[in-house]
Amino acid sequence: MKGVPILWVLFASFCTAAAIVLTVRWLYRRTTTRRRRPLQEILRNLEHTRATRRVRAAGDLAERDGDEAKEAVDALLRRLSDPEPEVRAVVVDSLGKLEDPRASEPLRERLQDEATEVRGLTVSALVSLKDFAALPEIVRLLDDEDWTIRAWTASEMVRLGREEALETLLAARNREVWRAHLRLCDTALRVVDERAVSPLLIEMRKGKELGVRVESMLALASFGYIPDEEARLVENLVASTEETHPNLRFQAVAMLATMEMRRIEPYQQAHRILERLAVRDENALVRAAARHGLKAFTIAREQTIRSTVVPPASTSVSPVRVEMQDLATLTDNLKNATLPMRWRYVHALAATRHPKAIPPLVEATHDQEWRVRAAAARGLGLLVGVGDTDVRPTLERAAIEDEHFSVRETAELSLARIAPSSTSSFR
DSSP states (O other), X not given: OXXXXXXXXXXXXXXXXXXXXXHHHHHHHHHHSOOOOOHHHHHHHHTOSSHHHHHHHHHHHTTOOHHHHHHHHHHHHHTTTOSXXXXXXXXXXXXXXXXXXXXXXXXXXXXXXXXXXHHHHHHHHHHHTTOGGGHHHHHHGGGOSSHHHHHHHHHHHHHHTOHHHHXXXXXOOOGGGHHHHTOOOOOSSOOOOGGGHXXXXXXXXHOXXXXXXXXXXXXXXXXXXXXXXXXXXXXXXHHHTTOSSHHHHHHHHHHHHHSOOOSHXXXXXXXXXXXXXXXXXXXXXXXXXXXXXXXXXXXXXXXXXXXXXXXXXXXXXXXXXXXXXXHXXXXXXXXXXXXXXXXXXXXXXXXXXXXXXXXXXXXXXXXXXXXXXXXXXXXXXXXXXXSSOOOHHHHHHHHHHOSSHHXXXXXXXXXXXXXXXXGGGGO
């Protein structure tokens, strides 16, 4: 019993110490909580002799809004040539976040900055500003001496979502940019481009880099169902299940288990290979993935696929071969029920540069899908000056009345091909 008071003293000491520690921590957090500092104080720090102070000030300015945002942009533009690359990087990043159009032209000069991070952040800032006029200068960075800039630029070009950027990436064969290149999937700004199917399949089967082959499968999976490519996709995925590397087999199994199938032959082929891999594959994860995938191969699903009426192969054409058709065929098939096919037919019609392509493109600006309407508006812009048909009324209607912002933007840019002054009323 003599030890009891000592225990109480120790317990009381421990509680007191804990209370002191918790109080100190609370006070520290409260005093260090970032407060919204006055703008003039931040602007003074932006001119400070210490680079760390300038970096923090540049970052703080990105959080300003309203009238203060305009003043912040003016101050940041004056620091674009700061001697410290860390400062220039934060300045460029903040300008991209503020999204003030006045920063577009000054930012383009930073595309040639000696610092890698500054060049990359400049590309991101110009994309955030949607400065499409800077695209030619951004494209040049695909040949930058630093491979990280090449990959960074390709990723941002995909985010930019412009047809010109898409064309450049489809033609790219630089291994470092393929991981970004392969992500040509549907986004809010751009539609799937099935012209990437064939190069993706080639990379999936014959690519030298494991990461590129896996990314190829992921990109193909993101495309969803593509008419007339189902059998070819399944065939290549089945072949990939024989690869020696388990990562490739696992990804092929995962894609076979989840991809949409409407023809019974590819469905049965995928079912058989999954049954075999679920039992015989040497890798436990591949076996587990195959067993999990087999749960989707139900009797009801097979009966549904068997009862599905699939158009004969002769009546449908793969999107990657649409361009080989004549003008009459392209026009007749513009009513295809499949969105990706209609989108490709619209682009193919515009590529013909023929006066007879204008009426069907005008009609396509009324399509129920905004992606098709946007493609038609862009196509009409490419056909300005071809034939005697005036496309201005159609483009003006789309630029003003269309419910989707991408269609309005595309129509406005197409109007600029007719007369630069004609777009002033829409901006």
